[in-house]
Amino acid sequence: MAGNGGNRVDATALGGVSATMMWTLRNRAVEASHPDGMLEDPLSVQLYEAIDYPYENFGLADQSHALRARAFDIEVRLFLAAHPGATVVALGEGLQTSYWRIGDDEVRWLSVDLPEVVDLRERLLPSEPNVTTLAISALDRTWMDYVNPDRGVFITAEGLLMYLPTEESLGLITDCARRFPGGRMMFDSIPKWLSNRTIKGLRVSRNYTAPQMPFHLSTTEAMALPKRIPEIAFAREVSLPLGRGLWGSRILRTLFDMRPLRNARPTLTLCGFAG
Numbered sequence: 001m002a003g004n005g006g007n008r009v010d011a012t013a014l015g016g017v018s019a020t021m022m023w024t025l026r027n028r029a030v031e032a033s034h035p036d037g038m039l040e041d042p043l044s045v046q047l048y049e050a051i052d053y054p055y056e057n058f059g060l061a062d063q064s065h066a067l068r069a070r071a072f073d074i075e076v077r078l079f080l081a082a083h084p085g086a087t088v089v090a091l092g093e094g095l096q097t098s099y100w101r102i103g104d105d106e107v108r109w110l111s112v113d114l115p116e117v118v119d120l121r122e123r124l125l126p127s128e129p130n131v132t133t134l135a136i137s138a139l140d141r142t143w144m145d146y147v148n149p150d151r152g153v154f155i156t157a158e159g160l161l162m163y164l165p166t167e168e169s170l171g172l173i174t175d176c177a178r179r180f181p182g183g184r185m186m187f188d189s190i191p192k193w194l195s196n197r198t199i200k201g202l203r204v205s206r207n208y209t210a211p212q213m214p215f216h217l218s219t220t221e222a223m224a225l226p227k228r229i230p231e232i233a234f235a236r237e238v239s240l241p242l243g244r245g246l247w248g249s250r251i252l253r254t255l256f257d258m259r260p261l262r263n264a265r266p267t268l269t270l271c272g273f274a275g
């Protein structure tokens, strides 16, 4: 593993929202290790194996985060194909390995996360000339000064906005839309009932309670963002790719795409900024 001389890294001290990136890494790596896995991501497997962490705290692995990662990859690749040399900003990037999965030599990649997370990224992941990493909060708008918008901007917030206060999440989307006309932003959001469960204390296992996720936005609410934020020209729901077993069931997918279930499950949204 790059940068750590083959030694294992201890991440047991991670806490709060930063620790949730070990959950998503675990789920991607387990899926990538599966013989019929839905995600090709050998680097995430190496990361997972190089880090000491009580992964069992997150209960049984499932395909959710691997499929979510694929959905983001698909949209980023489409954007890069239409905008060669564009900048991708990954807010709250955690230990995502999207840059290497996407494998675009022309992309400029800006990775933003909190200092304890960036420290792990820099110790474990290869350094790349096209990648700039900032150890600051996504809410600190100075990251915007590092973006060259000339060839297009695609901002991702994968598994981030739900952990922020509502006004901060909506403020961040609004400021991105104002600052990067013609750009795109993709994020996931959770429904109100799930947000409420986390506020009461969502116990995932005997040793782990998920952090609070105060921000919720249903599919219908996400699709109405252009009415709320004039700098957003359009909002489109992005479907999760089909997975294996129940995650691949077209019947279940059709059911969950119908009201009222459509607004009671997590959703992925792609926003296009006006201009």
Ligand SMILES: C[S@@+](CC[C@H](N)C(=O)[O-])C[C@H]1O[C@@H](n2cnc3c(N)ncnc32)[C@H](O)[C@@H]1O
Residues within 6 Å of the ligand: 017, 018, 019, 020, 021, 024, 025, 091, 092, 093, 094, 095, 096, 112, 113, 114, 117, 136, 137, 138, 139, 157, 158, 159, 160, 163
């Ligand atoms: C659920 S993890 C998702 C990590 C990664 N995006 C993924 O999908 O694997 C949430 C991430 O958001 C980061 N985070 C939380 N608050 C943040 C903030 N204010 N600014 C930047 N990153 C933040 C955490 O450190 C963590 O890496």
